[in-house]
Amino acid sequence: MKILMVCLGNICRSPLAEGILQQKAAAAGLDWQVDSAGTNGYHTGEAPHPLSQKVARLNGLDISQQRARRFTAADLTNYDRVYALAGDVADEIRRISGRGADLGKVQLLMNELYPGQDEDVPDPYYGAEPGYHEVYEMIDKAADAIVKKYGTSAAQSKMNNPKSSSAQSGAGIPNPKNL
Numbered sequence: 001m002k003i004l005m006v007c008l009g010n011i012c013r014s015p016l017a018e019g020i021l022q023q024k025a026a027a028a029g030l031d032w033q034v035d036s037a038g039t040n041g042y043h044t045g046e047a048p049h050p051l052s053q054k055v056a057r058l059n060g061l062d063i064s065q066q067r068a069r070r071f072t073a074a075d076l077t078n079y080d081r082v083y084a085l086a087g088d089v090a091d092e093i094r095r096i097s098g099r100g101a102d103l104g105k106v107q108l109l110m111n112e113l114y115p116g117q118d119e120d121v122p123d124p125y126y127g128a129e130p131g132y133h134e135v136y137e138m139i140d141k142a143a144d145a146i147v148k149k150y151g152t153s154a155a156q157s158k159m160n161n162p163k164s165s166s167a168q169s170g171a172g173i174p175n176p177k178n179l
Contacts, residue, residue: 006085025151059136081150
């Protein structure tokens with residue numbers, strides 16, 4: 001499964017989301033590719049915000065090698081799920097993707113925990129360190145829900161067809177139109 005986490009600048013929220021989900025997927029034995037992007041290009045090529053890196057390190061995660069990049073319309077083709085970390089980010093994803101794009105792949109991250117509530121992960125960029133801890137906790141819980149939701153179907157597919165890996169057969173990758 002290929003998952004893209006998207007926020008505004010790709011230096012605060014989405015790098016944390018990428019790191020957290022990738023670590024949880026690996027710990028669950030899932031061969032997922034998790035990446036992140038931002039809807040603007042202001043920070044392209046930059047490392048995650050120092051406070052995002054600090055909070056990640058405090059939680060046993062190293063996100064220092066990530067580099068910000070801008071979301072492109074091609075990302076909707078290249079990823080199975082695209083999680084927006086806020087409503088304004090989801091709107092920008094739709095605008096960038098254009099008409100005819102498979103927007104069924106796009107969902108607000110927090111809807112994995114609170115379906116239909118359209119809750120944003122707040123942008124901690126202009127705030128102090130405690131905001132980054134709050135963001136980490138929110139994303140951590142949502143990542144648990146994603147692994148539980150999609151990891152179970154991947155594990156079940158492997159158990160039902162042990163000779164075929166999910167990477168070879170496509171098993172375990174949900175059809176976004178059915179989500």
